[in-house]
Amino acid sequence: MAPAQTDGLERFRTALSRAVAEMMGSDGVAVDFETPRNPQHGDFATNVAFGLAKTMRRAPQAIATALLEGAFRADPGLQEMLQDASALAGFINVRMSAAYWHNAVRRILRENNDYGRGAPTGVHVSLEFGSANPTGPLSAVQGRTLSVGSTLANTMRFAGHAVTVEWITNDAGTQIDALGRSLYARYRQHWEPEYPFPEDGYPGDYLLPIAGELVQTDGQRWVHASEREWLPFFSRFGRDRIVAEQQSVAESFGAHFDVWQSEKALHDQGAVEAGIARLRAMNLTYERDGALWVRTTEYGDDEDRVVIRSDGRPTYYAGDVAYHYDKFARGADLVIDILGPDHHGYIGRLNALAAAYDHPGGIEVLVSQQMTLKRGEHTVSLSKRGGNIVTLREIMEEVGVDAARFFFVMPSPDSPLTFDLTLAKEQSDVNPVFYVQYGHARIASIERRATPEQCERAARAEHLERLSEPEELALAKRLHEFPRVVRGAVEFRAPHRLTRYAREVAADFHQFYTACRVLVEDDEVRIARLALARATKTILALVLGLAGVFAPESMERLPVTS
RNA sequence: GCGGUCGUAGCUCAAUGGAUAGAGCAUCAGGCUUCGAACCUGAGGGUUGGGGGUUCGAGUCCCUCCGACCGCGCCA
Numbered sequence: 001m002a003p004a005q006t007d008g009l010e011r012f013r014t015a016l017s018r019a020v021a022e023m024m025g026s027d028g029v030a031v032d033f034e035t036p037r038n039p040q041h042g043d044f045a046t047n048v049a050f051g052l053a054k055t056m057r058r059a060p061q062a063i064a065t066a067l068l069e070g071a072f073r074a075d076p077g078l079q080e081m082l083q084d085a086s087a088l089a090g091f092i093n094v095r096m097s098a099a100y101w102h103n104a105v106r107r108i109l110r111e112n113n114d115y116g117r118g119a120p121t122g123v124h125v126s127l128e129f130g131s132a133n134p135t136g137p138l139s140a141v142q143g144r145t146l147s148v149g150s151t152l153a154n155t156m157r158f159a160g161h162a163v164t165v166e167w168i169t170n171d172a173g174t175q176i177d178a179l180g181r182s183l184y185a186r187y188r189q190h191w192e193p194e195y196p197f198p199e200d201g202y203p204g205d206y207l208l209p210i211a212g213e214l215v216q217t218d219g220q221r222w223v224h225a226s227e228r229e230w231l232p233f234f235s236r237f238g239r240d241r242i243v244a245e246q247q248s249v250a251e252s253f254g255a256h257f258d259v260w261q262s263e264k265a266l267h268d269q270g271a272v273e274a275g276i277a278r279l280r281a282m283n284l285t286y287e288r289d290g291a292l293w294v295r296t297t298e299y300g301d302d303e304d305r306v307v308i309r310s311d312g313r314p315t316y317y318a319g320d321v322a323y324h325y326d327k328f329a330r331g332a333d334l335v336i337d338i339l340g341p342d343h344h345g346y347i348g349r350l351n352a353l354a355a356a357y358d359h360p361g362g363i364e365v366l367v368s369q370q371m372t373l374k375r376g377e378h379t380v381s382l383s384k385r386g387g388n389i390v391t392l393r394e395i396m397e398e399v400g401v402d403a404a405r406f407f408f409v410m411p412s413p414d415s416p417l418t419f420d421l422t423l424a425k426e427q428s429d430v431n432p433v434f435y436v437q438y439g440h441a442r443i444a445s446i447e448r449r450a451t452p453e454q455c456e457r458a459a460r461a462e463h464l465e466r467l468s469e470p471e472e473l474a475l476a477k478r479l480h481e482f483p484r485v486v487r488g489a490v491e492f493r494a495p496h497r498l499t500r501y502a503r504e505v506a507a508d509f510h511q512f513y514t515a516c517r518v519l520v521e522d523d524e525v526r527i528a529r530l531a532l533a534r535a536t537k538t539i540l541a542l543v544l545g546l547a548g549v550f551a552p553e554s555m556e557r558l559p560v561t562s
Numbered sequence: 563g564c565g566g567u568c569g570u571a572g573c574u575c576a577a578u579g580g581a582u583a584g585a586g587c588a589u590c591a592g593g594c595u596u597c598g599a600a601c602c603u604g605a606g607g608g609u610u611g612g613g614g615g616u617u618c619g620a621g622u623c624c625c626u627c628c629g630a631c632c633g634c635g636c637c638a
Contacts, residue, residue, distance in 0.1 A: 038581065047580065050618065060618065089581060090618075133638065173638055263638095291636050302565070302634080309636040316638050344566050345633045369567065370631065411575060414567065416631070418574070423587095431600080432586070438600050446597050488578070500576065503585080514593095514602045555600065 008081040008100050009033065009044060012071065015078055016092070019070030020048060023056070023063075033094075035481070042084065042093035043477065049090050060090030068092055101476035102464040108479055108535040109461045113542065116483035118160030126327040127153050128166040129338035130250065130257075134239045135179045135202050138249050138392040141340070144371050144417060146392070147408035147548070149338050150255040151495040154546045159490045164258045164332070167250075168323060171239050172263040173316060178202065179242075180235030186211035187234070188223065204389070210241045249393050253401060254548035263319045266326075272314055275322035276307055284356060294321070299355040301348035317349060324353045324363065335359075336493070338366045338413075366493055368413040374420045399424040402549045406433035409547055410499045432503055436540065437552050439506035443537040444553040446518050450530055458530035466528040471512040475532060478508045479539050486546075495547070502543040509536050 016031045029051060033044040049064035056063055064087035072079055079085070084095040108115045129149030130142055138146075150165070157163045182201035186208055189195045197203065214222075214237065222230045243260070250257065266272050276292070279285050284295045290310030294317075297304050307318045327335050335354070339346060347365045354363035373380035373390055380390055395404050403424045410432070411417050424431065447455055457463075467476065481501070489497040518529040541551040 032578090034578070034580080036581070037577080037584080041581065045580085047619095050580085053618065091581070170638060175638065289636080293636095306636045311636080313636085315636065319638095341567075341632055343633080343638095347566080367567070367632095415575070416568080420574090423574095434600050435586090438598085442598060442601085449597055484578095492578080496576085500585085507585085510601055511603095513597085514599095517597065519597050555598080 007103075008078075008096055009094075011075065011078055011081065012085070012094060015071035015075040016046065016048065016067060018074040019067045020052070022070055022074070023066065024052070036091075036093065041088070041091065042086075042095040044096070045091045045093045047091055049087075049092065053090075061087060064088075064090050064092050098468055098473060099465070101473050101480065102467060104480040105464055105467070105476050105532055105535045106461040108538055109459060109531060112538055115538065116486050116542065117158055118486075120162070121160040122162075123160075124162045124164070124331050124333050125156055126164050126166055126330070126332035126335045127156070127338075128168065128327075128336070130255065131166075131168040131170065132246065133170045133173075133175055134242045134246065135175050136204055136242065136389070137206055138246050140373055140390040140392055140395045140419070141371050143253065143392045143395055143404055144408040144419075145338055145340065145368055146250060146253055146255040147405045148366075148368055148413055148495055151405075151409050151498065151547050152336075152338075152489075152493060154548070155486060155489050155495060155498065158546060159486055161490075164330070165256065166259040166261060166327070167257045168261045168263055168319075169239070169243055170263050170316070170319075171243075172267055172314075172319060176235050176239060176264075177231065179238045180231050180233075183207050183211055183214075183238040184222070184230055184234045187214050190215045191220070191223070206242075206245075207238070210238060213241075249391075249396075253392060253396060254405065261323060261326075263323075266319055266322045267314070271322040271326065272318050275325050276314075276318060278325070279307075279321065279356065282356065294349075294352070296349045296352035299352035301352045305349050320350065321353060324350065325357060328357050328359055328362070333359075333362070335363045336366060337363065338368055341367055341370045343367070364493075366413060369416040371408075371417045371419055374418055375422055380421070395421075402437070403431065403433045405548045406436075406499055409495050412494060412496050432499075433549065434555070436502045436506045436544065437550070438555055439509045440537060440540045440544070440551045441553060441555045442513065443509070443533045443540075446530070446533055447537075450519060450526075454527060454530055455534070457527050458534050461531055463524040463528040464531060466522075466524045467532060469512075469516050471508075471515040472529070472532060475505075475508045475512045475536060478505055479535055482539050482542065498543050498547050502540065502547070505536065505539055505543065509533075509540075 013031050013033065020029060020031065029048065031046050031048050033046050036042060036045045049060040049067060052058075052063050053060045068085060068087050081097065081100075082094055083097040084093075086093050111117075127149065130138075130146050132138065132142060153163050153165045178198060178200050179202060181198040182203070185195055185197045185201065189197075190211065214234075222233070247257075247260065276285070279294055284298065285307070286293055286295065291306045292308035293304045294307050295304055305317050306315050307321060308314050324335060337350065344365075344367045347367075350363045350365055351361075354360060398421060399407075407419055407424050408417070450458075467473065485497055485501045489495055512532070516529060518526065518533055520526050520529070544551045
């Protein structure tokens, strides 16, 4: 078996499994390696002995020792591939020889941008996030969801899943009428400044240019029209303009959506009606107080939910009933919805839908926690009232896409985020995005100084055996973690692991850079270090790419504007 | 009141049930005639909110109390 020959760790795993099977007299158990927190314990460790201690009625340490001996007996050539293997405190620890890390670098150079990419899993994931009312520009808070969502989407795709990224525009409720009335008021105010603005309207300035556009194209055409005539037109026109703006901002922010679903379209096409009929046929609905309810408690929800009000109008949930059916109908095996913290009450009723649609557990709701904006010491109001929200576009212009995305993804989605605008803008070592980008740029700079011929030889992974300094091997080991980090980020829906890892890679590189000069006289060492730097650059570009952050060839320090 | 998320260094946050809980910032002390100092090295800093439990082992899982935020509408 080829892998067993080239990959010492896999070979060790196989030998240990065999030793376990021999000891148990059966198929044995899986041997999993972890990377010990304390590097003194080696590169990898396994705790299999603890799991066997109870059934074997022996001390973990004794089992670990026996397993290690058994492994070397099962594979006599193994010991030469490992620098060191020991049984300590019940753990089996192993330290790989330098050649193992040289191979890791070689593989990165060979596979390049495909390093760590998973084979197609056949799993179709529908990932929805960011979805918003089409009544105003995207707020700064949306930026967090967009960053987390698109990073997760990129990463899942990289890991081999088929991912459809979705957005639903809530253009079917009462708020869309309020938008139409607000826009109409702005339109009328062009000639009649005293024209009353609706009380439940959207007072933000963003409607002014849209109204101005209508004044240009339609003139006074709607001034004498009845509300029944103008309301549908103004609602739709406003929605179209605002959705277009939202799409444009999301794209500029690096969040691409495959599906922009209109809630209204679900109603117009009869999907909502069909969805409710489906639930009715499953005997999951009943009437009470003139309204139609869904028995979501049947599937663990706290209370049943109304889908059709007593006045005959469907609720917001009705749209979800249809939309989530559609996601499964389009082939999703797993549906993930990322919601804001104020929507976590929705989890129960969405889970109920998954169960009703015969995909129990097929809908996963990720709740990203609250974000507060700060400007130095001052908390910036994010209130929509008064229309003075901080928009995502403003954030992009003020701190840039890279810094914003990096900051938004950095903390765990479970953790509330305080985003300090002055901090994110600062071009100094307090800003981690620069730290990582600087690492990438530094490598690019080295490559510019090397000759093209040297770079080519490095790309061919020549002389990797000359890597032996602790900083060189530590860096190689870190790069080797990348596929594992990708898998972890996907499995735990934890995109923040990527940014954390990016900082670790950058830190290990900067240490390597400080300790080991790359362009030295010794040709072989120079090529080997150039190869390591190139592999590092590849990994940094991969991680930054997944996070939607630019990997620059050089850093341009902007003039200080304070 | 019920439900959800969380509580870790002065601050912002990490840590697939593993071994001595880690980074960055801040503070203090050092390092550039050499590939980019937006960098590196070192030091101090902790009863992981309190208490109980589960087990070989708990920041992590369970119970309870305290505290913060958020939900609890025939709004979206």
